Amino acid sequence: MVIEASTREKPSFAVIDAIVHKHNVEAGAVIPVLQEIQETYGYVPPVAIQRIAENMNVPASEVFGIVTFYAQFRLQPLGKNLIKVCHGTACHLCGTETVAERLSQVTGAREGETSQDGMFTVERVACLGCCSLAPCIMVNGETYGRLTPEAIDKIVNEIRKKEAKEIPAPVG
Amino acid sequence: MSWARDKSWLIKVGLASCGIAAGGRKVYDAFSTQFGDRGLDVKLKQTGCMGMCYNEVLVEVSSPEKERIFYGKVTPEKVERIINEHIIGGKPVTEWVIPDEEINSFLAKQTRIVLRNCGIIDPESIDDYLAADGYQAIDKILRSMSPQEVISEVTNSGLRGRGGAGFPTGIKWGFARKSANRQKYIICNADEGDPGAFMDRSVLESDPHSVIEGILIAGYAVGASEGYIYVRAEYPLAIQRLEIAIAQSREAGFIGESILGYNFDFDIKIRQGAGAFVCGEETALIMSIEGRRGMPRFRPPFPAQSGLWGKPTTINNVETLANVPWIILHGADAYNTYGTEKSKGTKVFALAGKVARGGLIEVPMGITLREIVFNIGGGTSTGLEFKAIQIGGPSGGVIPASLADTRVDYESVTETGAIMGSGGLIVMDETSCMLDIAKFFLNFTQAESCGKCTFCRVGTLRMLEILQRITEGNGKEGDIELLEELAQNVKRASLCGLGQTAPNPVLTTVKYFRDEYEAHIYEKKCPAKKCPALITYEIIPEKCPGCGLCTKYCPTGAISGEKKKPYVIDNEKCIRCGLCMKVCRLDAVSVY
Numbered sequence: 011m012v013i014e015a016s017t018r019e020k021p022s023f024a025v026i027d028a029i030v031h032k033h034n035v036e037a038g039a040v041i042p043v044l045q046e047i048q049e050t051y052g053y054v055p056p057v058a059i060q061r062i063a064e065n066m067n068v069p070a071s072e073v074f075g076i077v078t079f080y081a082q083f084r085l086q087p088l089g090k091n092l093i094k095v096c097h098g099t100a101c102h103l104c105g106t107e108t109v110a111e112r113l114s115q116v117t118g119a120r121e122g123e124t125s126q127d128g129m130f131t132v133e134r135v136a137c138l139g140c141c142s143l144a145p146c147i148m149v150n151g152e153t154y155g156r157l158t159p160e161a162i163d164k165i166v167n168e169i170r171k172k173e174a175k176e177i178p179a180p181v182g
Numbered sequence: 183m184s185w186a187r188d189k190s191w192l193i194k195v196g197l198a199s200c201g202i203a204a205g206g207r208k209v210y211d212a213f214s215t216q217f218g219d220r221g222l223d224v225k226l227k228q229t230g231c232m233g234m235c236y237n238e239v240l241v242e243v244s245s246p247e248k249e250r251i252f253y254g255k256v257t258p259e260k261v262e263r264i265i266n267e268h269i270i271g272g273k274p275v276t277e278w279v280i281p282d283e284e285i286n287s288f289l290a291k292q293t294r295i296v297l298r299n300c301g302i303i304d305p306e307s308i309d310d311y312l313a314a315d316g317y318q319a320i321d322k323i324l325r326s327m328s329p330q331e332v333i334s335e336v337t338n339s340g341l342r343g344r345g346g347a348g349f350p351t352g353i354k355w356g357f358a359r360k361s362a363n364r365q366k367y368i369i370c371n372a373d374e375g376d377p378g379a380f381m382d383r384s385v386l387e388s389d390p391h392s393v394i395e396g397i398l399i400a401g402y403a404v405g406a407s408e409g410y411i412y413v414r415a416e417y418p419l420a421i422q423r424l425e426i427a428i429a430q431s432r433e434a435g436f437i438g439e440s441i442l443g444y445n446f447d448f449d450i451k452i453r454q455g456a457g458a459f460v461c462g463e464e465t466a467l468i469m470s471i472e473g474r475r476g477m478p479r480f481r482p483p484f485p486a487q488s489g490l491w492g493k494p495t496t497i498n499n500v501e502t503l504a505n506v507p508w509i510i511l512h513g514a515d516a517y518n519t520y521g522t523e524k525s526k527g528t529k530v531f532a533l534a535g536k537v538a539r540g541g542l543i544e545v546p547m548g549i550t551l552r553e554i555v556f557n558i559g560g561g562t563s564t565g566l567e568f569k570a571i572q573i574g575g576p577s578g579g580v581i582p583a584s585l586a587d588t589r590v591d592y593e594s595v596t597e598t599g600a601i602m603g604s605g606g607l608i609v610m611d612e613t614s615c616m617l618d619i620a621k622f623f624l625n626f627t628q629a630e631s632c633g634k635c636t637f638c639r640v641g642t643l644r645m646l647e648i649l650q651r652i653t654e655g656n657g658k659e660g661d662i663e664l665l666e667e668l669a670q671n672v673k674r675a676s677l678c679g680l681g682q683t684a685p686n687p688v689l690t691t692v693k694y695f696r697d698e699y700e701a702h703i704y705e706k707k708c709p710a711k712k713c714p715a716l717i718t719y720e721i722i723p724e725k726c727p728g729c730g731l732c733t734k735y736c737p738t739g740a741i742s743g744e745k746k747k748p749y750v751i752d753n754e755k756c757i758r759c760g761l762c763m764k765v766c767r768l769d770a771v772s773v774y
Contacts, residue, residue, distance in 0.1 A: 112737075153202065
């Protein structure tokens with residue numbers, strides 16, 4: 011999942027309408043529409059909720075209700091890198107807490123937050139399904155397992171190094 | 183399709199999610215580059231989950247004489263030596279080979295029906311699936327069986343729903359068959375939401391065609407023409423491989439109109455779940471496909487009469503459907519030779535937690551938990567004493583070591599107070615606090631409650647608050663009884679399975695580990711040394727060389743001292759996160 015470039019894009023009605031029309035051929039398409047909106051922008055912009063509601067002829071309150079019901083949807087933009095911390099049973103037993111603590115120290119974002127520099131969004135997830143490699147996290151869609159606090163340092167440092175090499179990102 | 187007869191070396195790399203997470207793609211690329219650079223004639227294949235997840239990255243090397251050797255924990259750096267010594271030199275690198283005894287003890291008690299192709303075929307190749315008798319079952323029923331005969335065969339096999347409830351699959355299909363409606367649906371429930379469970383994900387990633395074939399057979403049996411696979415969005419690889427498989431299957435004529443030239447049309451669509459545990463419940467799942475908040479509704483009417491868009495709908499779990507082609511091909515009698523009187527066949531489990539050999543296993547029903555933990559799992563990973571096993575995830579319960587001889591079948595597991603569930607098995611050793619586990623699961627179900635039923639919404643929260651209070655050292659007399667009373671009420675007053683089973687982790691831990699609850703309440707002690715409010719970290723001066731590593735990791739600056747002299751922890755500042763203990767290489771940090 012690479013969303014970084016598009017997160018800075020402003021939501022446009024043309025893009026939202028195209029997504030709606032693509033899915034709206036079948037009944038019950040609100041969720042697939044929202045999923046693609048989020049894939050495009052990294053989050054569900056409030057303006058999109060209104061637009062989807064008008065286009066699909068459902069009350070905006072219902073679309074909003076769906077967004078808040080399902081854990082997948084977020085209403086805030088993402089940082090440049092999305093880190094999902096697995097809090098499954100196996101990870102819990104094998105020390106996710108310590109790994110998560112270290113992660114929030116080195117990224118500057120606690121679970122559910124985006125770091126001040128916009129570099130990292132850290133999310134808490136129920137289970138990534140890689141229980142034999144507990145504890146594990148997912149960074150931009152790639153899973154890392156058998157983690158230790160030291161391994162967290164390495165992963166975060168590598169991301170920072172990679173980001174520094176690229177064209178300096180605009181702030182904010 | 184003909185690789186089995188080829189006279190060359192064959193390398194398989196396990197590339198399901200856990201293999202990839204352990205670095206499998208890099209290993210695969212390393213082999214690929216080496217073979218390309220050196221012009222070696224070696225067949226390189228990706229495959230799915232081989233089951234021995236604790237040994238990821240797994241690589242299987244087969245010689246032209248079909249001698250198979252498994253390497254465990256392979257890294258890209260190890261690839262060159264394996265090629266040089268094993269493939270060119272003919273001598274396996276013995277120090278990296280997984281010993282035969284280990285493989286045998288891991289596999290001896292297993293029977294692979296659902297996982298028959300997992301870790302063997304390339305999940306992205308329909309030819310591989312066809313070579314492994316794939317789509318033979320759908321061919322057989324279209325050619326020679328009536329829908330009623332298919333239902334009878336599945337009923338006679340004794341197959342029960344593997345999603346957790348254990349309802350007989352054939353009977354479920356029979357209900358939907360009887361519904362007089364021209365439009366019917368099949369839904370494959372792949373919304374595997376239990377934390378600690380990865381059975382369905384592994385099957386979808388390793389053998390997606392077997393699930394598709396199962397859906398087709400179910401569709402033919404009940405008279406449906408459309409199917410949905412409702413799969414978690416958190417499983418991107420499973421979705422990707424399903425999409426590939428559906429496209430291949432459509433092209434080969436197994437999905438679409440007049441399948442294989444017979445009067446049977448069927449189409450399959452994928453719907454991605456958006457992250458709500460309650461959508462594993464069938465009526466909530468239907469709501470979600472219809473594009474609404476996934477909130478369960480009252481039954482009856484059952485989905486078999488009125489389900490998706492008000493039409494008769496059959497919902498089966500991934501594992502249930504993966505069993506079906508095998509049953510059709512080998513017959514009900516072959517299937518029901520496995521298992522116990524009321525629970526036939528096999529069950530797939532995701533074995534994880536503090537177990538030495540965690541992974542994806544499939545065992546005949548009736549095996550004991552002890553055999554799973556010790557014979558297959560090799561005991562605890564820490565070498566500490568086996569304390570309990572958690573079965574069934576947030577809806578299940580904790581079974582203590584003293585009941586390890588419990589047989590794995592629907593009835594025996596239910597008798598302990600737990601449930602079979604979908605197949606999560608979490609092994610716990612003496613460092614696992616039972617209150618912490620109960621709190622962990624309740625925290626999960628409390629957050630996932632859809633909020634429709636008051637007892638599930640508020641009752642679970644009150645229970646969680648009591649548990650929190652106890653683990654923070656503020657428990658009081660009567661708390662255990664209050665928990666039990668609330669638990670019974672939540673069970674009684676909830677509409678769906680989520681609420682009805684949510685108190686199970688609390689009830690089973692109270693039942694089997696009451697002394698641990700009492701230690702927290704009356705002695706303000708956590709026997710497993712887990713609950714932060716009841717423990718203290720300390721640096722042992724004799725062991726501490728004063729390297730200062732722990733100070734770098736301490737998030738609150740609670741550790742101080744001079745270099746090369748023992749450090750000390752300031753208890754006022756310490757938040758008991760345990761980072762110092764984890765990073766100390768000399769075990770100089772203790773907890774009491």
